[in-house]
Amino acid sequence: MSSISNDCVLLILKYLHEENLVETAHALERQSGIYFNMNYVEELVMNGEWEETEKYLSGFTEVEDNQFSTKMFFEIRKQKYLEALDRNDRQKAVEILKCDLKIFSRFNNDLYREMTLLITLEDFRKHKSLRKYGDTVSARASILREITKAIWSNPVFDGKLKFPAIDTAALRNLPCHEEEEKEKEEEEEEKGEEKKKEA
DSSP: OOHHHHHHHHHHHHHHHTTOOHHHHHHHHHHHHSSOOHHHHHHHHTTHHHHHHHHHHHHTTTTTTTHHHHHHHHHHHHHHHHHHHTTTTTHHHHHHHIIGGGGGGOOOHHHHHHHHHHHTTTSSGSSSSTTTOOOOOHHHHHHHHHHHHHHHOOOTTTTTTOOOOOOOOGGSSSHHHHHHHHHHHHHHHHHHHHHHHHH
């Protein structure tokens, strides 16, 4: 995308956020890949909206892009799996294991095998590595810290984590605004001519 296109997208994003059109703004952030909204990701993770978290992240990176991306997706899917186990939803846990976590067996088969064994435990917190798991909210906060570290270390996000300062006056330079300005000027001229005729 050209520099001018980037500027236009950033201006549109700023406008969408100012007008509280946040869903549209997040879709544009994801589709353009220009700005990564960390606050939005924090909100998604703390609310346990795992599919939406992955969907948003996928606008910027994929599981196999680098070790940091792999770590982010693994932590999200692992947490989704643990929450299914915590709810005693074994069917969902098996589905997550087969569909979401299986890809990570290529990177660390022993870890994947360990994850599969958790399903056999009555309480996965009895596993030595998960004794400190705690409740869902504290676990999500812990996962968020891991994801945040991976994002800040990931070169894919360089230059995308801080929204640049934008002069909203730049909107006036866009072609659609030029037409609006001309229309306003013409209206003012018409009003001025009407006043002259009245006088």
